[in-house]
Amino acid sequence: MTDTTRLRIAVQKSGRLCDGSMELLKAIGVKLSIRDRLLIAHSTNLPIDLLRVRDDDIPGLVMDGVVDLGFIGENELEEKMLERQATNRNASYKELTKLDFGGCRLSIAVPNEFNYQSVQDFNGKSIATTYPYLLERYFKQNNVDASAVMLNGSVEVAPRAGLADAICDLVSTGATLEANGLREVQEIFRSTAVLIQRSGELPAAKQALVDKLMPRIAGVMQAKESKYIMLHAPKDKLKEVQALLPGAENPTLLPLANNDNTVAIHVVCTETLFWETMEKLKALGCSSILVMPIEKMMG
Ligand SMILES: Nc1ncnc2c1ncn2[C@@H]1O[C@H](COP(=O)(O)OP(=O)(O)OP(=O)(O)O)[C@@H](O)[C@H]1O
Numbered sequence: 001m002t003d004t005t006r007l008r009i010a011v012q013k014s015g016r017l018c019d020g021s022m023e024l025l026k027a028i029g030v031k032l033s034i035r036d037r038l039l040i041a042h043s044t045n046l047p048i049d050l051l052r053v054r055d056d057d058i059p060g061l062v063m064d065g066v067v068d069l070g071f072i073g074e075n076e077l078e079e080k081m082l083e084r085q086a087t088n089r090n091a092s093y094k095e096l097t098k099l100d101f102g103g104c105r106l107s108i109a110v111p112n113e114f115n116y117q118s119v120q121d122f123n124g125k126s127i128a129t130t131y132p133y134l135l136e137r138y139f140k141q142n143n144v145d146a147s148a149v150m151l152n153g154s155v156e157v158a159p160r161a162g163l164a165d166a167i168c169d170l171v172s173t174g175a176t177l178e179a180n181g182l183r184e185v186q187e188i189f190r191s192t193a194v195l196i197q198r199s200g201e202l203p204a205a206k207q208a209l210v211d212k213l214m215p216r217i218a219g220v221m222q223a224k225e226s227k228y229i230m231l232h233a234p235k236d237k238l239k240e241v242q243a244l245l246p247g248a249e250n251p252t253l254l255p256l257a258n259n260d261n262t263v264a265i266h267v268v269c270t271e272t273l274f275w276e277t278m279e280k281l282k283a284l285g286c287s288s289i290l291v292m293p294i295e296k297m298m299g
Pocket residue numbers: 012013014015016017053054055056072073074075076101102103104170171172173191192193
């Protein structure tokens with residue numbers, strides 16, 4: 001019998017979302033004992049079980065209430081939602097937070113020799129994709145009469161293999177398209193990984209655990225974007241120096257031994273400090289400029 005008191009979280013077993021999800025769980029203090037072959041992994045320090053599955057299965061597991069939470073790409077989530085709505089199955093869930101990994105776009109791409117002018121060029125054409133519902137919604141919105149050819153993998157070889165005129169697939173750097181002689185012509189959906197929860201109420205203890213973990217997730221993501229900055233600055237340039245530091249509030253000013261004209265500034269910046277800004281600080285007379293990563297943050 002499965003233990004229903006433990007929070008069940010679905011994660012992709014291997015693939016583009018796996019590292020981001022597992023690193024995040026580790027960073028928020030969930031210790032896991034993973035055995036590669038096994039579908040289920042138990043946390044050794046919290047009442048959490050991980051279900052390690054193919055990403056396609058995650059929206060359905062959450063919508064059917066089989067798991068409490070799931071890490072999933074918005075593209076897959078939206079596709080499965082449309083599919084379930086079309087077949088009168090429950091498609092509800094709650095989005096807890098967007099995540100800072102899994103960023104990509106779903107785009108239509110055509111062979112380099114395809115003379116593309118506008119989306120109307122797809123009338124009467126066939127497009128290979130793993131996301132037929134998202135693609136059909138897009139064509140419907142644009143009054144295009146095209147057909148989707150469903151392929152679960154190797155979508156990018158479909159035009160060369162004579163299976164379709166164009167493709168609609170995920171793109172990040174564009175390297176896959178380029179390697180297959182294809183050109184991105186139309187973005188139809190922008191996606192990032194998200195953490196979702198099943199709809200309906202969780203038992204109080206599970207909800208309390210989710211409520212404890214969510215600020216930790218926010219803290220980890222905020223820490224990744226933030227930097228701890230230390231520098232020495234001329235006292236008479238403090239205003240100018242502060243104006244250059246992105247998202248910095250209330251810096252700490254510390255006196256320096258045997259130097260009345262200079263102070264040390266310690267500050268947390270909520271954005272990356274670019275080389276250009278460091279060069280401007282130097283030009284103002286600042287020295288010993290250090291930019292350090294922050295591991296965790298709490299308000
Ligand atoms: N190039 C990319 N860069 C960033 N994120 C991506 C990229 N490709 C896909 N993703 C995101 O990661 C999710 C999983 O992609 P992946 O290629 O690992 O899926 P898959 O081959 O369907 O894996 P599975 O075996 O679990 O079904 C995608 O649905 C998308 O949200």
